[in-house]
Amino acid sequence: MTESTPAPGEPRVPGAREIPxxxxxxxxxxxxxxxxxxxxxxxxxxxxxxxxxxxxxxxxxxxxxxxxxxxxxxxxxxxxxxxxxxxxxxxGVTQDWPVVIVGIGNLGHALANYSGFRSRGFRVVALLDADPDRQDEVVAGVDVRPFRDLDRIVREHGVAIGVIATPAVAAQNVADRMVTAGITSILNFAPAVLAVPDGVDVRKVDLSIELQILAYHEQRKTGAATDPDPLAVQGGVA
Amino acid sequence: MTESTPAPGEPRVPGAREIPxxxxxxxxxxxxxxxxxxxxxxxxxxxxxxxxxxxxxxxxxxxxxxxxxxxxxxxxxxxxxxxxxxxxxxxGVTQDWPVVIVGIGNLGHALANYSGFRSRGFRVVALLDADPDRQDEVVAGVDVRPFRDLDRIVREHGVAIGVIATPAVAAQNVADRMVTAGITSILNFAPAVLAVPDGVDVRKVDLSIELQILAYHEQRKTGAATDPDPLAVQGGVA
DNA sequence: AAGAGTTTGTGAACGCAAGCACAAACTCGA
DNA sequence: TCGAGTTTGTGCTTGCGTTCACAAACTCTT
Structure with a gap:
């Protein structure tokens, strides 16, 4: 991942060991x-x-x-x-971490309602969506705001962590805007590879990748491999 | 993870290289x-x-x-x-993988609607929930069925992969029932460590863990570590 | 107080994964 | 046909993570 280089020679924090x-x-x-x-x-x-x-x-x-x-x-x-x-x-979960979630689809809803966040110091300060029709909603006690308010919200609440729960096509644009607004850690649920500058951390959670890894092992267990015949490429994969 | 032991000495499949x-x-x-x-x-x-x-x-x-x-x-x-x-x-995504999802909360909804599954050969054949009030619903074109139907559904559709999207307390019981029903691969979204017999693969996705990893790095970036004073343990973490 | 039993902390060995660097194998133009 | 340019496939080195195994440090019983 995009590890902020620990300044060659000098340790990052004097007394702190480096944790793998x-x-x-x-x-x-x-x-x-x-x-x-x-x-x-x-x-x-x-x-x-x-x-x-x-x-x-x-x-x-x-x-x-x-x-x-x-x-x-x-x-x-x-x-x-x-x-x-x-x-x-x-x-770092003894501190309070204000978080914004962008994209209020099914996943955004699930994330906003997830109790595991609040109990560990993460506080959802805003749900952002580009769709103007959604901006009167209140989800999990948090207002849905227009995406263009991102900068102001980040500034006002001191948000350092952003969550992307949009479709893949929108993800890079959202990430760019987040970085511009001052966010330096991004949790990305969109199936897209994000390009971000050094100093910004991105972690990716991809639901379908996990299933595919299971499928790989499952296939090996049952020994049910597809015909490796190269001619089958003509048909392609659906 | 619970890797099925490749029978010491003999390779799993004759011609197949072992993929790391x-x-x-x-x-x-x-x-x-x-x-x-x-x-x-x-x-x-x-x-x-x-x-x-x-x-x-x-x-x-x-x-x-x-x-x-x-x-x-x-x-x-x-x-x-x-x-x-x-x-x-x-x-293995050239094959068809029938899948059951247990737990129709926000996350279950999000998973059932996720288009990335279907497009990669994963077909949600049933949504299961223990709550009898939910069993008239239809989510993403799939019927919500009572959890007790698990065995029959697994048998009828030849389901090998199960997804757990329940609260943590229910997860182990669901996993046990899945294993009994014949499921051999589990994708677990509940924040719980599952015990399963050898031969069953479990992969875990924990939304709050990912955020905590980001928080760790974020804390290091800003250099804002909490007071390490051991006396503070009295207060504990909220 | 001393010995038996328990559990931590860590040096050292091992194995897997990442990255470098280059020969082998291809294309293209003359 | 030959040489220059391109790109793959892979042996080798390096680094990180896991596991073993044991001394050090503690408790408890006698």
Whole structure:
């Protein structure tokens, strides 16, 4: 992904270790498991327990946590509340993150209503849509605003993160406008490759790609491969 | 992920090369780009062109394609239609994949309406929901059926792939029922870790995890880390 | 206080993936 | 036919991520 170059030679933050990308991707999973444990009233847990409830290897879990610091106690395990706070702080979900969502189709609706956002510090400050007919609606308690208001909304609320839930053809234009408005992190649900300047992070979630990966493995399981006959190309794929 | 062990010693399929997981994950991206090129009337393209339109390195693209076979022509490039067919065949999207979706919330609606499924061989044969009030609805031209019909529907349509779009608490039960019914690939949108027997593949898409990864990098960019004071644990994270 | 049992943190080995760089194989013009 | 230009396919190097395995550090019982 578009990693902001850490200025060759000098570390990004003096005391902060560099956390590997693979570890960063797992921290939210640990956070969720710790929250569940805390809600269940559990005060302490071992790396083995936490690992099995998150579906990872316990050695990997311990190595992941070691990048954050030494927050466990040998012979005992981890304090659930303490570890949870430390992970939340590292990820950044102890802060408030104002977010805008662009594109109010089915997916935009689903995202606006998704409770998992609010509970982790993400606050949807506006839903934007280019269609003027939609701008009287209120979805999930948030006003639908015209897309042209993007700049003002970003400025007023200090929005750093934008979500694109538009059709593919509109995605690049939306991304450009977001970047211009000052957004530096984009979560893209549109099936399109976005070009953005350095310093802007883009993560992509593609629903059909995940299904296709499953189909690949499923095909291998059942051994049902299509005829590799090159002549079949004439017909093409539907 | 739960990779079906390829029987130590003997290759899974005699003639088939083993395609690396990282490559499999990119094949759908190439497929989409090739479809766009074909729609635009392009007959031939180089690895450089295809790479830039999919956002990957051209060397990586060529290496990925080399796992499928030698489908390019040196000095010329790749035949768009031919390569597209070969990739589609390898992934398995030249076949028809009947799919069931369980959980008709906002996300279920979005998935049922998503055109990217049908155009790639995925056919939603049923939407299942435990709520009896919803079973008169028709969403995206597909009947909403009671969850208890799962077994029959899977049997009748030969469903191999199931999608879980329920709340987290229901997910494991749904997965168990899916496995019992004969489903061997699950796409899970619920924020829960699923336990499934060997031979069943699970892929997870977690909307809030992606946002949290963005937040982590965003926090690093702005240098706005929260006070690491251990005493703050008393307050905990909201 | 000492030994047995438990669990963390991490050095080291291993394996997969990314990228470089170049020979091989093609086209095209003279 | 030959040489210049283009593009693929791939061996090799490098780096990252995973896993193993064990010393260090803790608790608990006697």
């Amino acid at each position: 990308e693979a570890t960063v991707a797992r921290l939210p999973v640990y956070l969720r498991a710790l929250t569940a444990l805390a809600d269940a009233g559990t005060a302490t847990c071992s790396s083995e327990e936490l690992a099995s409830s998150t579906g990872v290897n316990s050695a990997k879990l311990r190595k992941d946590l070691s990048y954050l610091g030494s927050y466990g106690t040998r012979g005992v395990g981890y304090d659930v509340a303490y570890l949870r706070y430390q992970i939340a702080r590292q990820i | 997981e990282a490559t499999v994950a990119r094949l759908p991206v190439y497929l989409r780009a090739l479809t766009a090129l074909a729609d635009a009337g392009t007959a031939t393209c180089s690895s450089e062109e295809l790479a830039s339109s999919t956002g990957v390195n051209s060397a990586k693209l060529r290496k990925d394609l080399s796992y499928l076979g030698s489908y390019g022509t040196r000095g010329v490039g790749y035949d768009v239609a031919y390569l597209r067919y070969q990739i589609a065949r390898q992934i």
